[in-house]
Amino acid sequence: MSSAVVPGDDPRDPSAETSLTLPEKWQADSLDALSSSMMFVSGLIMVTRNRFLAWPALLLSVNTVINKHPLRTKEGAQGDVSVIMLGVAALIASYLPLILIGPAAKVPPPSL
Numbered sequence: 129m130s131s132a133v134v135p136g137d138d139p140r141d142p143s144a145e146t147s148l149t150l151p152e153k154w155q156a157d158s159l160d161a162l163s164s165s166m167m168f169v170s171g172l173i174m175v176t177r178n179r180f181l182a183w184p185a186l187l188l189s190v191n192t193v194i195n196k197h198p199l200r201t202k203e204g205a206q207g208d209v210s211v212i213m214l215g216v217a218a219l220i221a222s223y224l225p226l227i228l229i230g231p232a233a234k235v236p237p238p239s240l
Contacts, residue, residue, distance in 0.1 A: 166192055166211060170218035182222040189215030 138144075166188040173181050193208045 167214060170214045173218040174221045177222050177225060179222040182219040185218050186215040 166185060169181060169185045169188065172178070173185055189211045192211050196208065
Protein backbone atom coordinates (compact mmCIF):
# COMPACT_ATOMS: atom_id res chain seq x y z
CA MET A 129 0.00 0.00 0.00
CA SER A 130 2.77 2.43 -0.76
CA SER A 131 2.07 5.45 -2.85
CA ALA A 132 4.29 6.69 -5.63
CA VAL A 133 6.54 9.59 -4.64
CA VAL A 134 6.32 12.49 -7.04
CA PRO A 135 9.52 14.53 -7.38
CA GLY A 136 9.19 17.89 -5.56
CA ASP A 137 6.43 16.57 -3.29
CA ASP A 138 8.68 15.62 -0.37
CA PRO A 139 8.10 17.95 2.66
CA ARG A 140 11.67 17.32 3.86
CA ASP A 141 13.16 18.75 0.67
CA PRO A 142 15.49 21.66 1.62
CA SER A 143 14.72 23.55 -1.57
CA ALA A 144 11.06 23.91 -0.48
CA GLU A 145 12.00 25.84 2.68
CA THR A 146 10.82 29.43 3.10
CA SER A 147 11.79 31.96 5.73
CA LEU A 148 9.39 32.80 8.54
CA THR A 149 7.73 36.18 8.07
CA LEU A 150 5.44 37.73 10.65
CA PRO A 151 2.49 39.94 9.71
CA GLU A 152 3.41 43.59 9.06
CA LYS A 153 1.57 45.04 12.05
CA TRP A 154 3.44 42.70 14.43
CA GLN A 155 6.82 44.16 13.50
CA ALA A 156 6.66 47.08 15.96
CA ASP A 157 6.86 46.57 19.71
CA SER A 158 3.67 47.38 21.54
CA LEU A 159 3.77 50.00 24.28
CA ASP A 160 0.90 48.23 26.06
CA ALA A 161 -0.73 51.55 26.94
CA LEU A 162 -3.98 49.95 28.10
CA SER A 163 -2.23 47.88 30.74
CA SER A 164 -0.20 50.85 31.95
CA SER A 165 -3.27 53.06 32.18
CA MET A 166 -5.16 50.33 34.05
CA MET A 167 -2.34 50.11 36.58
CA PHE A 168 -2.46 53.89 37.06
CA VAL A 169 -6.25 53.87 37.50
CA SER A 170 -6.02 50.97 39.98
CA GLY A 171 -3.47 52.88 42.03
CA LEU A 172 -5.71 55.95 41.92
CA ILE A 173 -8.65 53.86 43.15
CA MET A 174 -6.65 52.45 46.03
CA VAL A 175 -5.61 55.94 47.14
CA THR A 176 -8.98 57.68 46.71
CA ARG A 177 -11.20 54.65 47.48
CA ASN A 178 -13.52 55.62 44.64
CA ARG A 179 -15.91 52.70 44.19
CA PHE A 180 -17.29 54.02 40.92
CA LEU A 181 -13.93 53.70 39.17
CA ALA A 182 -13.16 50.23 40.54
CA TRP A 183 -15.55 48.36 38.27
CA PRO A 184 -14.26 49.94 35.02
CA ALA A 185 -10.70 49.21 36.19
CA LEU A 186 -11.60 45.55 36.61
CA LEU A 187 -13.14 45.53 33.12
CA LEU A 188 -10.00 47.22 31.75
CA SER A 189 -7.84 44.53 33.32
CA VAL A 190 -9.90 41.75 31.74
CA ASN A 191 -9.81 43.62 28.43
CA THR A 192 -6.03 43.90 28.70
CA VAL A 193 -5.68 40.14 29.13
CA ILE A 194 -8.06 39.40 26.25
CA ASN A 195 -6.34 41.78 23.82
CA LYS A 196 -2.78 40.78 24.69
CA HIS A 197 -0.57 39.87 21.73
CA PRO A 198 2.13 37.47 22.94
CA LEU A 199 4.45 38.11 20.02
CA ARG A 200 4.34 41.89 20.51
CA THR A 201 4.93 42.07 24.25
CA LYS A 202 8.34 43.00 25.53
CA GLU A 203 10.36 40.71 27.74
CA GLY A 204 9.74 42.66 30.96
CA ALA A 205 6.03 43.27 30.35
CA GLN A 206 3.42 42.73 33.04
CA GLY A 207 1.91 39.29 33.30
CA ASP A 208 -1.75 38.45 32.89
CA VAL A 209 -2.21 37.44 36.51
CA SER A 210 -0.69 40.62 37.91
CA VAL A 211 -2.96 42.86 35.83
CA ILE A 212 -6.12 41.03 36.91
CA MET A 213 -5.01 40.81 40.54
CA LEU A 214 -4.38 44.56 40.61
CA GLY A 215 -7.91 45.20 39.31
CA VAL A 216 -9.37 42.87 41.95
CA ALA A 217 -7.22 44.48 44.66
CA ALA A 218 -8.49 47.92 43.65
CA LEU A 219 -12.06 46.65 43.89
CA ILE A 220 -11.45 45.14 47.33
CA ALA A 221 -9.64 48.25 48.57
CA SER A 222 -12.55 50.46 47.53
CA TYR A 223 -15.23 48.30 49.21
CA LEU A 224 -13.23 47.29 52.30
CA PRO A 225 -14.09 50.42 54.36
CA LEU A 226 -17.80 49.69 53.90
CA ILE A 227 -17.35 46.21 55.33
CA LEU A 228 -14.96 47.05 58.16
CA ILE A 229 -16.36 50.36 59.36
CA GLY A 230 -20.05 49.82 58.59
CA PRO A 231 -22.80 52.40 59.06
CA ALA A 232 -22.47 54.96 61.82
CA ALA A 233 -24.14 54.02 65.09
CA LYS A 234 -27.20 56.08 65.93
CA VAL A 235 -26.77 58.07 69.08
CA PRO A 236 -29.97 58.58 71.06
CA PRO A 237 -30.89 62.19 71.72
CA PRO A 238 -30.02 63.45 75.17
CA SER A 239 -32.89 63.24 77.65
CA LEU A 240 -33.81 66.30 79.65
